[in-house]
Amino acid sequence: xxxxxxxxxxxxxxxxxxxxxxxxxxxxxxxxxxxxxxxxxxxxxxxxxxxxxxxxxxxxxxxxxxxxxxxxxxxxxxxxxxxxxxxxxxxxxxxxxxxxxxxxxxxxxxxxxxxxxxxxxxxxxxxxxxxxxxxxxxxxxxxxxxxxxxxxxxxxxxxxxxxxxxxxxxxxxxxxxxxxxxxxxxxxxxxxxxxxxxxxxxxxxxxxxxxxxxxxxxxxxxxxxxxxxxxxxxxxxxxxxxxxxxxxxxxxxxxxxxxxxxxxxxxxxxxxxxxxxxxxxxxxxxxxxxxxxxxxxxxx
Amino acid sequence: xxxxxxxxxxxxxxxxxxxxxxxxxxxxxxxxxxxxxxxxxxxxxxxxxxxxxxxxxxxxxxxxxxxxxxxxxxxxxxxxxxxxxxxxxxxxxxxxxxxxxxxxxxxxxxxxxxxxxxxxxxxxxxxxxxxxxxxxxxxxxxxxxxxxxxxxxxxxxxxxxxxxxxxxxxxxxxxxxxxxxxxxxxxxxxxxxxxxxxxxxxxxxxxxxxxxxxxxxxxxxxxxxxxxxxxxxxxxxxxxxxxxxxxxxxxxxxxxxxxxxxxxxxxxxxxxxxxxxxxxxxxxxxxxxxxxxxxxxxxxxxxxxxxxxxxxxxxxxxxxxxxxxxxxxxxxxxxxxxxxxxxxxxxxxxxxxxxxxxxxxxxxxxxxxxxxxxxxxxxxxxxxxxxxxxxxxxxxxxxxxxxxxxxxxxxxxxxxx
Numbered sequence: 125x126x127x128x129x130x131x132x133x134x135x136x137x138x139x140x141x142x143x144x145x146x147x148x149x150x151x152x153x154x155x156x157x158x159x160x161x162x163x164x165x166x167x168x169x170x171x172x173x174x175x176x177x178x179x180x181x182x183x184x185x186x187x188x189x190x191x192x193x194x195x196x197x198x199x200x201x202x203x204x205x206x207x208x209x210x211x212x213x214x215x216x217x218x219x220x221x222x223x224x225x226x227x228x229x230x231x232x233x234x235x236x237x238x239x240x241x242x243x244x245x246x247x248x249x250x251x252x253x254x255x256x257x258x259x260x261x262x263x264x265x266x267x268x269x270x271x272x273x274x275x276x277x278x279x280x281x282x283x284x285x286x287x288x289x290x291x292x293x294x295x296x297x298x299x300x301x302x303x304x305x306x307x308x309x310x311x312x313x314x315x316x317x318x319x320x321x322x323x324x325x326x327x328x329x330x331x332x333x334x335x336x337x338x339x340x341x342x343x344x345x346x347x348x349x350x351x352x353x354x355x356x357x358x359x360x361x362x363x364x365x366x367x368x369x370x371x372x373x374x375x376x377x378x379x380x381x382x383x384x385x386x387x388x389x390x391x392x393x394x395x396x397x398x399x400x401x402x403x404x405x406x407x408x409x410x411x412x413x414x415x416x417x418x419x420x421x422x423x424x
Numbered sequence: 425x426x427x428x429x430x431x432x433x434x435x436x437x438x439x440x441x442x443x444x445x446x447x448x449x450x451x452x453x454x455x456x457x458x459x460x461x462x463x464x465x466x467x468x469x470x471x472x473x474x475x476x477x478x479x480x481x482x483x484x485x486x487x488x489x490x491x492x493x494x495x496x497x498x499x500x501x502x503x504x505x506x507x508x509x510x511x512x513x514x515x516x517x518x519x520x521x522x523x524x525x526x527x528x529x530x531x532x533x534x535x536x537x538x539x540x541x542x543x544x545x546x547x548x549x550x551x552x553x554x555x556x557x558x559x560x561x562x563x564x565x566x567x568x569x570x571x572x573x574x575x576x577x578x579x580x581x582x583x584x585x586x587x588x589x590x591x592x593x594x595x596x597x598x599x600x601x602x603x604x605x606x607x608x609x610x611x612x613x614x615x616x617x618x619x620x621x622x623x624x625x626x627x628x629x630x631x632x633x634x635x636x637x638x639x640x641x642x643x644x645x646x647x648x649x650x651x652x653x654x655x656x657x658x659x660x661x662x663x664x665x666x667x668x669x670x671x672x673x674x675x676x677x678x679x680x681x682x683x684x685x686x687x688x689x690x691x692x693x694x695x696x697x698x699x700x701x702x703x704x705x706x707x708x709x710x711x712x713x714x715x716x717x718x719x720x721x722x723x724x725x726x727x728x729x730x731x732x733x734x735x736x737x738x739x740x741x742x743x744x745x746x747x748x749x750x751x752x753x754x755x756x757x758x759x760x761x762x763x764x765x766x767x768x769x770x771x772x773x774x775x776x777x778x779x780x781x782x783x784x785x786x787x788x789x790x791x792x793x794x795x796x797x798x799x800x801x802x803x804x805x806x807x808x809x810x811x812x813x814x815x816x817x818x819x820x821x822x823x824x825x826x827x828x829x830x831x832x833x834x835x836x837x838x839x840x841x
């Protein structure tokens with residue numbers, strides 16, 4: 125008998141352990157759901173962790189109001205299927221209340237405004253732990269992120285003041301008003317996620333598969349044509365076969381020319397691709413340290 | 425690819441022995457670097473006026489580090505080959521960062537220790553090896569780097585190997601391996617090299633892909649710390665009471681007779697449950713849910729073990745403690761929270777036996793002032809019994825952390841003796 129798990133099963137076991145740890149250590153956790161494959165994986169792992177009971181925390185979706193339609197449809201189905209409770213935090217509401225000011229112009233995006241809507245929703249719900257689907261391989265500021273990431277009462281991340289994590293001992297102790305961000309899939313790579321979703325035959329939104337879409341090019345990145353993005357006169361819309369590698373706000377999520385219309389083909393594409401998936405995120409390109417700066421302010 | 429194993433390794437070395445270059449080389453030669461990452465470091469190298477693309481930049485993390493040109497914390501890197509998936513815990517090697525190395529080492533299967541071929545075994549080499557031995561990393565690989573700067577000399581390599589081996593004989597290292605490399609030029613990292621035709625061993629990558637890690641978990645002594653109790657309260661699962669957790673040691677089978685700690689009651693495993701259905705056996709590090717024959721009241725922090733194989737059940741726990749906190753030293757008679765498996769108890773520091781000099785292994789019984797990065801042998805008295813095994817035997821049931829009750833910071837890590 126060979127008592128050795130394959131790498132996907134070992135990652136699964138680690139993530140389930142973290143989720144159960146959150147349910148045990150915190151009073152009022154919430155799972156941040158973006159509609160992307162990583163948060164779909166998170167919901168799937170949460171189902172596994174607490175089976176046959178329901179997921180013991182709600183899902184929180186920060187709605188920028190600029191979503192792909194497919195994202196909302198998928199979200200609502202998932203909620204129905206799992207019986208999970210859904211909470212929606214609205215960026216539009218934050219704008220209406222004057223908490224944030226909408227960006228103007230060609231590269232206007234509501235992605236940055238999400239931070240305020242997120243912090244507001246976390247505060248209103250009095251959540252003491254917010255589970256997120258961030259991975260350490262995504263971006264250099266995330267390579268040092270902890271599983272249990274401590275946030276001060278302003279929701280800020282201080283890279284110099286994070287707790288060392290050893291073995292499988294996670295210290296979730298905190299003072300009043302502080303909370304944690306918890307990242308159960310920290311150790312997964314993009315390829316791991318796809319291999320796992322394929323192995324488990326998890327249903328995914330159609331956006332991830334190659335489809336025909338009206339797109340235009342900006343700074344070397346293809347963006348979906350949408351009423352939410354102001355185009356420059358020189359930007360020409362054309363129809364192409366594309367797919368999303370990440371799904372976020374429609375204004376900043378690049379699409380990729382692709383013929384991959386099945387999970388197997390996507391895995392092949394991911395395994396041979398020469399660009400990181402966040403290479404298509406215009407929000408990361410604003411400066412060399414934009415992720416680090418946004419994280420310090422409370423972005424996930 | 426789906427059947428590949430996961431190997432975690434840690435790298436230890438100082439700023440200039442080529443550790444970042446080695447990691448960059450592993451990532452680059454295994455084709456784990458993306459075009460946009462490569463373009464970014466090419467641009468940075470050019471801007472800094474460096475003649476070649478600096479692979480070390482690939483592992484540079486945060487803005488504050490890039491400004492100072494040092495790494496300040498454990499960073500995790502990922503790459504995969506068709507055989508295995510690798511997680512690197514990249515830890516800085518400065519004297520003040522023993523804490524980070526201990527952290528990175530705690531989950532590693534393999535430790536890579538870099539030696540600069542020009543300088544041979546130095547104080548830092550000894551310190552890193554002692555930590556690897558204390559943390560019981562199952563496999564140690566000594567990479568004699570910068571062989572290109574000593575004309576790829578077999579003699580230099582053999583001398584270093586001999587010096588290290590004779591010194592390391594007093595350490596507790598289960599498996600030790602040597603490889604001569606040049607991280608800068610790639611000799612024997614991923615590719616073999618004509619430059620060292622005298623070397624008959626395999627490349628570093630070959631070693632990482634093939635070293636046997638199947639026995640790195642304890643598969644003998646059954647330990648199941650109860651993490652969370654699953655009670656669905658639904659019509660379908662009305663009387664369901666499942667004990668969820670991650671197996672810390674041994675192999676559990678359906679029908680096994682088990683003992684429950686701390687109560688000492690015995691029962692039988694009725695079912696090992698998962699989302700994917702019932703399984704017959706479960707072993708470390710699987711996350712499963714155990715159901716027992718009898719209706720007993722177990723909760724988080726309790727432990728399920730085999731009837732005739734128990735851990736130590738004791739309120740006095742003796743540990744090798746590594747102190748992490750820069751703001752406060754270990755307080756003799758001080759009170760702390762102890763986290764151990766899924767237990768959360770309080771303790772008092774009953775006795776500080778000695779401070780270990782991690783350069784010489786000298787046991788200092790005079791100076792018992794334990795500050796950041798110090799390692800000491802300490803006896804703790806806990807409010808409730810802990811269920812421990814010696815750390816040598818089980819890294820999960822043999823490890824603790826201490827939490828400061830005022831600041832909630834993790835202030836120390838301990839290995840049970």
